Every structure is written in structure tokens, then in C-alpha cells.
Amino acid sequence: xxxxxxxxFSEENKVYTKNLLPGKRVYGERLVKVNGTEYREWDAFRSxxxxxxxxxxxxxxxxxxxxxxYLGSAEGTTVSHVSDIIGEEGAVFCVDISEIxxxxxxxxxxxxxxxxxxxxxAQLTANYKEYFEKKADCMFQDISQRNQADIFVRNAVLLKKxxxxxxxxxxxxxxxxxEKLEVVSDxxxxxxxxxxxxQVVNLEPFEKHHYLVLVxxx
Amino acid sequence: xxxxxxxxxxxxxxxxxxxxxxxxxxxxxxxxAVRLLSDLDSINNLMSENASExxxxxxxxxxxxxxxxxxxxxxxxxxEKKKLMEFxxxxxxxxxxxFSVLATPVLGAKLLASAGSKRRLCxxxxxxxQVLGAEKALFAHLRRKANSPKHGHLFNxxxxxKLPRFKRGKIARIIAGKxxxxxxxxxxxxxxxxxxxxxxxxxxxxxxxxxxxTPKQEMREKVLIEQHTEGAKKExxxxxxxxxxxxxxxxxxxxxxxxxxxxxxxxxQTPFKRAEGDTWQKPHHEGRHFGGGFTPRGERSxxxxxxxxxxxxxxxxxxxxxxxxxxxxxx
Numbered sequence: 001x002x003x004x005x006x007x008x009f010s011e012e013n014k015v016y017t018k019n020l021l022p023g024k025r026v027y028g029e030r031l032v033k034v035n036g037t038e039y040r041e042w043d044a045f046r047s048x049x050x051x052x053x054x055x056x057x058x059x060x061x062x063x064x065x066x067x068x069x070y071l072g073s074a075e076g077t078t079v080s081h082v083s084d085i086i087g088e089e090g091a092v093f094c095v096d097i098s099e100i101x102x103x104x105x106x107x108x109x110x111x112x113x114x115x116x117x118x119x120x121x122a123q124l125t126a127n128y129k130e131y132f133e134k135k136a137d138c139m140f141q142d143i144s145q146r147n148q149a150d151i152f153v154r155n156a157v158l159l160k161k162x163x164x165x166x167x168x169x170x171x172x173x174x175x176x177x178x179e180k181l182e183v184v185s186d187x188x189x190x191x192x193x194x195x196x197x198x199q200v201v202n203l204e205p206f207e208k209h210h211y212l213v214l215v216x217x218x
Numbered sequence: 219x220x221x222x223x224x225x226x227x228x229x230x231x232x233x234x235x236x237x238x239x240x241x242x243x244x245x246x247x248x249x250x251a252v253r254l255l256s257d258l259d260s261i262n263n264l265m266s267e268n269a270s271e272x273x274x275x276x277x278x279x280x281x282x283x284x285x286x287x288x289x290x291x292x293x294x295x296x297x298e299k300k301k302l303m304e305f306x307x308x309x310x311x312x313x314x315x316x317f318s319v320l321a322t323p324v325l326g327a328k329l330l331a332s333a334g335s336k337r338r339l340c341x342x343x344x345x346x347x348q349v350l351g352a353e354k355a356l357f358a359h360l361r362r363k364a365n366s367p368k369h370g371h372l373f374n375x376x377x378x379x380k381l382p383r384f385k386r387g388k389i390a391r392i393i394a395g396k397x398x399x400x401x402x403x404x405x406x407x408x409x410x411x412x413x414x415x416x417x418x419x420x421x422x423x424x425x426x427x428x429x430x431x432t433p434k435q436e437m438r439e440k441v442l443i444e445q446h447t448e449g450a451k452k453e454x455x456x457x458x459x460x461x462x463x464x465x466x467x468x469x470x471x472x473x474x475x476x477x478x479x480x481x482x483x484x485x486x487q488t489p490f491k492r493a494e495g496d497t498w499q500k501p502h503h504e505g506r507h508f509g510g511g512f513t514p515r516g517e518r519s520x521x522x523x524x525x526x527x528x529x530x531x532x533x534x535x536x537x538x539x540x541x542x543x544x545x546x547x548x549x
Contacts, residue, residue, distance in 0.1 A: 099240040119237070133221075
């Protein structure tokens, strides 16, 4: 097991995280035991952050003990790995609008002590602002809406100064006609209001028409 | 640390409450049932069509076995449909005592499925209820200049049957109005006045149905029937038929003789004269061509300039031929 980033390991071109609850699977992934510690394999085809790690992300935004704002948590595939990375000291605030997707995530949150589920529209930041006594250390967003970048900028109030953020941009939900690079450069212009752009990663071949933008709050 | 645990407990409880609220609504089962019903309808049609065609060929031996199985399954689906109908009738009567009588249970359930939830349907204005189920036609009307739809699901209302085309719009409006009132009564636990309202509605509609047809309505109906029947196609008019280039040239040469204008052997004429020294040209995508053709409003600015602009930097990023060269090297 080689250490890739904090809490993220790799072996033979595969990405792993340390299992917070040994012996338990979340979405049918492979469990590997090395020197007595159990690792969960991270599927790049199901998680955009892992796809970015495999496509050459230079910095990881999550670290041990971090408070994370996670927008668009869906059924908790990526969230479970984030929960592994930040450990028991950290906290992930999972925001999603869909009750059906939240049903699975709520079951996950019962088991994992560092998950905080919130049913809300991610555009309405005021709904969950009260839960943040101190600002979040990092922020991740995976929402396929037309105003993706705008939502991310709106939520920037909850991120501390100098905090890292990552946004997965689905270009097809912004414009069908425009070239994907054109769309991403437009979105980056919106992000530049609040953030400094560190890296842009193309997520092919894991996800088509997707980019992951790594940012730092000004 | 304690505050953290408490916050987590509070959030877990809150999400559970929100989820229960979403899933507890009885109407979701009605919506699922009515969607299944329309699916079963089409399945049943397909199967009975196959069965009746196969019967003509007189199946025997193993074919007969397969045939009887098909028949049994068709029957089973028919009974399932019946049961579903009963379920919908029962549930609708409990949830919407007024509305389900006025709209009939299955049609009411279809309207409910289109609206999405009880709350949304009950707070809808009558005009929206009138065109529920005709979304495609409605948006065609709002976007292009298509005719507005008269009725969506309401077309299947028993009181709408056997009415001529030009009376349907008026009656759809009346029924939608009554339905909207009934929904509000049901939502705010009002009285059950459905029987009286239905009797009144029937009277009102019978009165309208008995009204004599006006000459204008008759003409309009005639035109519509002509448009919709085959073989009623007219010969193309002189102008709309396809012309050969020689014919076109001859036509414009003749026309130009009288006016004295030289329009270049019959190509497209400019309908307005420009002042001298006015070199400004409308860009192509803003309608410099006068041949008609529809440009959707949102896409206008994205139309390619076809490399017309001399100053290319002005249209940076818009034209098809002067695309910017993107690179992310600077990051």
C-alpha cells in the first residue's frame, strides 16, 4: 500500500481508503486486508473524486479531522470514502434535495458517526447555515444543474478563508450545443469571483463530459 | 463533543421526519396505481391482438399449449386491471370526496399523477387543470405560434364526449373551473356538495350542447375537416410551385420592365432602400435573409457569423471559424 494523499492509498493502479467500520461494505466494493488494517476499494467509475485522483489531481482537499460541506451527496458512494478519510474526529455535512436518495444516505449515517444528513436545496444556503458553528475546512460539489458554478459560489460563505474546494462540472447539463471546453471556461469565470483556480481535470474515460475543478478560497 | 453528537441526532431526526412526510402521503400509491393501469392497458392490447391473430391460424400440439398460456395471461392482466380500478376508486373517494365524483376516479387519478402531489393539484388554478396532460401542445403554443390546447386529460371526461370540436373548449373551461373549486373543498376539508354540483354541471352542459351552430362555427368546422381529410389537397398555387431558373428569370425580367429596376436576373429583392452611404448591414443571424424561417430566440446570439466579420476579435468565441484556442496550461 502506497500513500497517495492523506487517508488515500493506492496499489496496482487502484485507489483505497481505510475502512472506518471494518468488515462492512457500503455499495458492494472490494475489501482488502493489508498488515491487519482493512481497506475499501474506491471505484473511479462511480465516484467523480476518485476519477479525478486517477486522472492526476495534484492536491487532495480532504484531511483527517476536517469539517466538510458536501453538496449533492446522493446515495453516499463518495461520501462513505470521504467519511473514511476524515476519520471519527471529522464531520461531513451531506446536502441533497432528493428524499429517495437520502433514504440510503440516512441508513449510512446511522452507522457512521461523522455523517450529518441535511435535506435541502443547495441553492438555499440559509436552510443549513445555522449548523456551521465554525466554517467548513473544505467543500465538494457534485450537482448536475445548469447553474452549478453559481451554487458553488453561493455556498462559499460557509467555507473558511484559504479552504480548498472541488467541483465536478457536468458540461452537458449546461449546454448541449457548446463545446465542453467552452462551457468549462465560462464556469471558471463564475468561480473566479470567490476562488483561485488551482487545477482543472478532465474526467475521461471514467465520466464523459465531466471536469473537476480544484479551487482555493480567496 | 457533546454538542456535535446532539447536532447529529437532531439532523438525523429531522431528515427522517422530512422523508416520512414525503413518503407517507397516500396519493403516491394512487399515482403509482394509475401509471401501472395505463401500462397494463397497452400490454393487454398487445397480448389480445397477438391472441386473436394466432387464433385464426388454428394452433395445435405445442403451439396450442403456448396459445392457451397466452390467453390465460391476458385474462389475468384483465383481472388485475379490474382490481386496480377498484383500488383507485376506493382511495380517490377517501382522499377527494368532491373531486372524484366530478372528475370520475380514474381521470382524477390521472390529473393527480400529472400534477405530482395532492398539494400541488389542489392549489392549481383552473386554467392549469384544463390543460394538464397536454403539456407538449401547451409548450408548442408558448414557444412557437401553435394553437393553444383546449383540453388535456379532460378530453376523456364523460361530459366531454360526443361534443363537436368548437364546443369542447368552452365546456373544458367550465369543467376545469368546477374541478378547481372541488379540489379546494377537499384540501381544506370542506363539505361534500358533489352531487348537487354534478347535477348543475350536467344541466349547464346540456344547455350549451343544445345551442344552435352559428354559420361561423360551421365554416370553421368545414375548413378543419378539409384540412384533416386525405385527398383534399389543393393544387399548388402559381407562386408556391417550384420554378425552374429559366422561368424565374423570365418572370422577373417581365416584372422589371415596368418598374425599371435591375434586380439581377430575378434573385431575391431587397424590400427596403438603404440611404446613400449607409454601409451598415444587419448581421446574417438577425434576419438579413427575408425568406422566412424561424430562429429560436435563445439561440440567436449563438448563431455562427460565417466568417463575415472583418474584425475577428470582436466576435471572439462566437463564430464557427474563429474559435478560441483553449488551454489550461496556465493553471
